[in-house]
Amino acid sequence: MLLSPLLTAAVLVVGVLIGSVGIGGVLLLPALNTIGGIALHTAIPACMLAYIATGTVGALIYSRHGTVNWRLAAGLCAGGVPGAYLGAFLLPYFSAPALALGIAGLLLVSGLHALWRTQTPPGSGAHPRLAALVVIGLITGTGSALSGTGGPLLLIPILAWCRVPVLTSIGLSQVIQVPVSVMATLGNAAHGQVDWRLGAWLALALTAGAALGAKLAHVLPTALLHKLVAALLVAVGAFMLARPAFGL
Numbered sequence: 001m002l003l004s005p006l007l008t009a010a011v012l013v014v015g016v017l018i019g020s021v022g023i024g025g026v027l028l029l030p031a032l033n034t035i036g037g038i039a040l041h042t043a044i045p046a047c048m049l050a051y052i053a054t055g056t057v058g059a060l061i062y063s064r065h066g067t068v069n070w071r072l073a074a075g076l077c078a079g080g081v082p083g084a085y086l087g088a089f090l091l092p093y094f095s096a097p098a099l100a101l102g103i104a105g106l107l108l109v110s111g112l113h114a115l116w117r118t119q120t121p122p123g124s125g126a127h128p129r130l131a132a133l134v135v136i137g138l139i140t141g142t143g144s145a146l147s148g149t150g151g152p153l154l155l156i157p158i159l160a161w162c163r164v165p166v167l168t169s170i171g172l173s174q175v176i177q178v179p180v181s182v183m184a185t186l187g188n189a190a191h192g193q194v195d196w197r198l199g200a201w202l203a204l205a206l207t208a209g210a211a212l213g214a215k216l217a218h219v220l221p222t223a224l225l226h227k228l229v230a231a232l233l234v235a236v237g238a239f240m241l242a243r244p245a246f247g248l
Contacts, residue, residue: 003201007036011202015209019058020217021229022152022173025051026236028202030243042195045188048181049199051150054210055177061214062171069168073175075133076140080151080176083141084183094146103147103154104240110157111233128162136162137176144180145187151176157233166226170217 003011010031017024025047032043062068128136136158143154152173159169188194217225 003205004036007031008205010035011205012209015054015206015211016213016216017209017232018054018150018152018206019061019174019210019213019215020170020220021213021225021232022156022170023229023232023236025150026153026240028206038198041193042198045185045194046199046202048150048184048188049194049196050202050206051177051181052185053203054206055150055174055181057207058174058210058214059171059178061211062174062217065218067167067218068171068175069127072127072133072164072168073172075128075130076137076155076172076176077179079134079137079139080141080144081137081179081183083138083143084145084180085141085187086138087142087145088184088187090142090146101241103143104237106154106157107233107237107240110160111230111235111237115227115230115234127164132162140176141180141183145184151180153236156229160229160233166229167217170225170229174214 011028014024014028014031017027028047029040029043032038032047033040059068063070136155139158140151140155144151147153152170155173155176156169159172160166164172185194220228
């Protein structure tokens with residue numbers, strides 16, 4: 001399946017957002033559905049497959065710049081892997097509108113909190129303890145499997161509340177995409193629900209955008225990056241709340 005030029009451009013933009021501020025994948029499904037006319041039950045597994053590539057590339061670039069705290073990443077992934085399994089198990093018991101409402105509320109509250117609070121100085125901020133990291137990873141993995149996202153959508157607002165520095169949070173969000181997306185893809189493949197060709201095309205376009213976005217994140221001023229993340233949290237939260245009204 002070849003993506004149309006307009007849809008390819010939209011996927012590239014989503015990739016830039018994923019690589020630079022961590023959040024953006026939530027915009028991919030509406031783009032595939034509205035611009036490409038791709039059914040959600042086909043798009044979601046393909047997106048999860050593509051996030052394996054974007055997470056790997058993003059993690060490598062952030063690691064090269066020294067902005068991945070691997071001790072924190074290990075704790076998050078330790079919770080994220082079983083969380084992804086748990087989310088897949090619980091999925092039939094939750095309605096999609098309830099999940100969307102909960103995630104949108106988290107994004108809006110976290111974004112507004114980040115915009116109005118005093119900014120954490122660069123290089124400082126909290127580093128949660130191992131037990132807290134595992135719990136955060138468990139929540140992120142479970143919520144990601146339930147919502148069809150790759151991990152950053154939930155992880156970044158939670159780490160913002162914990163006052164983890166913004167660049168560290170984005171680097172961690174790249175890493176956690178990999179195990180969460182792998183677990184989701186294994187589950188989808190077991191049920192024969194993965195469009196491998198679509199996933200491959202998405203991976204190529206998203207990875208190109210994510211590589212550019214990751215480089216941008218390391219040249220943008222920290223204060224500006226902080227504001228961009230906060231503003232995007234609010235915008236995506238509002239978008240998710242508005243989607244049902246517009247039939248997206």
